[in-house]
Amino acid sequence: MAKYLQLVERIQAQIDAEVWQPGEKLPSLRDQVSLSGMSLMTVMHAYQVLESQGIIVSRPQSGYYVAPRAEYLSQPVTHQKVQLAESVDINAFIFDVLQACRDPLMIPFGSAFPDPELFPQRQLMRALNQVSHSLTPGDAINNLPPGNEALRKTLARRYAQQGITVAPDEIVITNGAMEALSLSLQAVTEPGDWVIVENPTFYGALQAIERLKLKAVAIATDPQHGMDLNELEQALQRWPVKACWLMTNQQNPVGFTLSREKKKALVELLAEHQVALIEDDVYSEIYFGADKPLPAKAFDRQGSVLHCSSFSKNLVAGFRVGWVAAGRQAQRIQRLQLMSTLATSAPMQLALANYLGTRSYDSHLRRLRQVLEQRKNLARQALKRHLPHGAKINDSRGGYFLWIELPRQVNATQLYYRALAHNISIAPGSMFSSGQQYANYFRFNTAWAWDDAMEAAAARLGGLIAEMM
Ligand SMILES: Cc1ncc(COP(=O)(O)O)c(C=O)c1O
Incomplete structure (x- = not known):
């Protein structure tokens, strides 16, 4: 195989493996020459081929970038997959749910974490910085x-x-x-x-x-x-x-x-x-x-x-x-x-x-509690607007979770997969029990800023539940 084609294949494989993700800059021509040991001509040829295939794009005076993906590729979910997922062991399923929450495009109703924007990042970094000087x-x-x-x-x-x-x-x-x-x-x-x-x-x-x-x-x-x-x-x-x-x-x-x-x-x-x-x-x-x-x-x-x-x-x-x-x-x-x-x-x-x-921890905690209480109220009100009749919200003071019971016939694991196809995560009840008693429940995280995207996602979730009832 010609050398430039070998390089085309190698870069393509790296992009598939997400070594370089959409929008990220590839090594410059010069860097690629020293990385691959190939000539400048060969490297240029390989980059041009990748560009002609729409895999990478060149930006004048900046370099080559991985082309953005036309659409977000979340796995569409079929009924069959749901059945398969229900039969896999609890650890694999939990791992999948937690991984899904890491996706920045996902609406994080299933996350276990609060919005990190609520944390005093600057002060913490200052503390880390001070410590690093005297370590x-x-x-x-x-x-x-x-x-x-x-x-x-x-x-x-x-x-x-x-x-x-x-x-x-x-x-x-x-x-x-x-x-x-x-x-x-x-x-x-x-x-x-x-x-x-x-x-x-x-x-x-x-x-x-x-x-x-x-x-x-x-x-x-x-x-x-x-x-x-x-x-x-x-x-x-x-x-x-x-x-x-x-x-x-x-x-x-x-x-x-x-x-x-x-x-x-x-x-x-x-x-x-x-x-x-x-x-x-x-x-x-x-x-x-x-x-x-x-x-x-x-x-x-x-x-x-x-x-x-x-x-x-x-x-x-x-x-x-x-x-x-x-x-x-x-x-x-x-x-x-x-x-x-x-x-x-x-x-x-x-x-x-x-x-x-x-001593700023306590004032941070006071603010955090205030914001989390407001956000929980907003999320609760939104869910009351959007969840169909028959869904029950277990109200609790404190924390940032709502525990939601759906009518018996609605399987929350199936709902999880259907919601995932719309970039919405939830934490289905089956994660929290080794039995099947909570198959029609899910946990909802209220700790993220309530905006139009969250409102639309809550409405979509309500619609999906209604379809399943
Ligand atoms: C109830 C509960 N206990 C323990 C943990 C783990 O806490 P940490 O992240 O400090 O290990 C979590 C995290 O999700 C949790 O929800």
Whole structure:
């Protein structure tokens, strides 16, 4: 094959593999000469061929660019695909849903994250910048588990503001709440043990249980009041349970917050049965009333509640910093972390400690809560306008999810695929349960600015549901 054709094929393959995406600049002719080892004439010839095929375009005095795509290629979905997707395992499906949310063209009703525009990017970058100037080789050692001391002290003081005594030494800094939760589960179980979860629950719990080869008892939740403690007690009597993993505030996906009395009763019941409580509290800062709801950790007298949270949902998702207030499991969790990820990135821990030292975190949180409450109201009103009669919105104060129940005959996984074909993502109920009880539910993210595109997408979603009814 002629050399220029070899280069044409190579560049075409790179474009297909999205090494170079539509609108991106290709290496200049000169750079391509040194990259390919071919002559300038050969490279020019190859670029001209690609241009004549409409694969790349030249811009005077700028260079060659990958031609923009005429239309956005989301996979059109057929009825058959839906059936196929329903039969694949839950992890593959969850992965697909999360991947779809990464597409900037997608309307992110299915996303788990709030709009990052709400985060104080400039101040965080300033903190990171300041830290990078003073970073020393010793910082890697000083920030090994349990993690940065200043950060742990700040967290301990924030617990103290709520009247909860947690020593900085009980806190382990982790790679997001997900690591805090997984290490906590690993610390209190052996493969084959029984764990109680809520139904529906955050899919991360189901994945961690599967990965650690544990067995799950899923207890149904009331949309307003959460888990029924009588049912919990019966389950504790029936199975040799080692841990209970649940959310007490702004539960994901349903949205309920347990009452203070219920949190206390829950801790007492689990302590009586010597079962560890792994408390996932990642949305605790996103409350809408006057006072921050307490975690169940506030009622822990035996050090058997492992309270896990992070900065991912309220300050910065990309730093991947979370923590666990681990009570008497703190040492064990540190050891497990040393054996798995070793530590949380030192610069990220230092930058957060620096930012939290500026005291702007609380004013940021106040603004964030205000905007999220407004956005949730707007989204709720829009859904009331657009969802057909028969769809029910579970109202919850706080957090940025709405949990929506559709009539029985509407399968939300099918709806997910149909909506995806219109660049709209939702999080179908099947992601949050290993059974089929929530096949006609979906979770709706309200944390993004409500504009015309969102309004049109909500109307389209309502139309799709109506067609399926
Ligand atoms: C309920 C819940 N717990 C934990 C996590 C994980 O948090 P992080 O990003 O801090 O690991 C998420 C993220 O979506 C979540 O929704």
